[in-house]
Amino acid sequence: MSAWPQLCESRTVRAGQAPGTVVRCGLVDTMLADLSVSVVYFFEQALDEDRVTAGLARALERLPVFAGRLRTVDGRLEIVCDDSGVPVDSYDLDETLAEAMGRVTMPTARLVDPVEASAGRAGGLPLFTVRISRLAGGGTALGCSWHHAVGDVQTFMLLMRTWSAAVEGTELPPAELVQDQDAFLDEVLPAEDCGRPGFRLPGPEEAALLGREVAGALRANRTVQVYFGRAEVDRMRQELSAQAGRRLSSGDVLCAHVVSTVRELDADAELRWLTVPVNVRRPLGLSAGLVGNLLSEIHLPWAPKEGKAALAQALRAGVEEFAAEHLNLRSNLRFLESIGRERFADCVPLGFDPERRRFTFSNWSRFGAYDVEFGGRRPVFFSPAANLPLPWVSWMVEGFEGSGYLFTVVLPAKLAGRLRGAEGRAVLHRFRDPADVLPPAAGSVPKVI
Secondary structure (H helix, E strand, C coil), rough: CCCEEEEEEEEECCCCCCCEEEEEEHHHHHCCCCCCCEEEEECCCCCCCHHHHHHHHCCCCCCHHHCCEEEECEEEEEEECCCCEEEEEEEECCCCCCHHHHHCEEECCCCCCCCCCCHHCCCCCCEEEEEEEEEEECCCCCCCCCCECCCCHHHHHHHHHHHHHHCCCCCCCCCCCEEEHHHHHHHCCCCCCCCCCECCCCCCCHHHHHHHHCHHHHHEEEEEEEEEEEHHHHHHHHHHHHHHHCCCHHHHCCCCHHHHHHHHCCCCCCCEEEEEEEEECCCCCCCCCCCCCCCCEEEEECCCCHHHHHHHHHHHHHHHHHHHCCCCCCCCCCCHHHHHHHHHHHHHEEEHHHCCCEEEEEECCCCCCHHHHHHHEEEEEEEEECCCCCEEEEEHHHHEHHHEEEEEEEEEEHHHHHHCCCCHHHHHHCCCCCCCCCCCCHCCCCCCC
């Protein structure tokens, strides 16, 4: 074997039947249609690939959008559930499990075959890809990439739970396709919402700046991953909850702690904004099995002098107060309709504002990332993979073996170096006790701090 992946087998997995369903993408789906999302699952053991791919075929019967293809009809994007299939490639990789886990966020990791999102708009390209890497020592990396027009992270996790159930022979979870996203939202959304769209049209000067930011992202930015153990997070929650005078969640305190630490290391005392995507299925009373992009956002102003507890408390209040009237989906629809589809490419999300160092924090915990089992094998690690490293973007998900939390953040290179350095580590892990027992896998990946 070689350190470079060696292709062993390539196949296209299909359900074996094409329902022919046509899903009319909504305006928000169309705005996201230049984006793909990539993640990797790591297993300590080899997987039975025939059994895994047979389970995927059955899962695609339940969720045919992942095996479909995009097309444009009268200027509107659609997903045709034609069972064109999902490419599944298997590679041999001369790296250990720990080495592969340590490189997962590096652009050179090659553990995923990223979906070609922009090119996929024209049709003919897959909306979901799978790469199986057989690692030295018997471990496996399962890399998955999906087109954002298909759905959000809950949609992807629904596919993974369905795939797992199909492999294990247990009951498949319910799934519901929305065939016309905008028409559906028009029925379920309140007539009025917060009134603030989540997109903006930058002027020529800002557009040029954002273009340079994207073009130079690989050179200018680095991805840092931090693991927080369960006991460490419990201490953090107790201290910040006492300061705030109310009970805070793990997501509240971890976001506040990491954002505050970054601002401290950056000597940044300015008022900044934080954007937090929120799954709207719960506040709208919708089924958890509903497929699509059903996200709104919370936008919070915060200055470091206010302290971590204040930011954590603001996050908690924002989540608790997040009800139908706080959504911005109808405002998004009105805004996008007002500018016309020909200007969609000029829009950017409010959360993408690197000049003003605006953080975006996505909480992927409690979506069931570790509720996946293939032939009795459960993942020991799950992580976002290398996409375009845009600065001030962060994700949180359960950590090694589903215990504790993994916080992934993209920062300018020098600031990332300070976060990885002795001072950054000391501040980040101020709540860790040397006697804390961490999962065995946590100690084997030195690049996760």
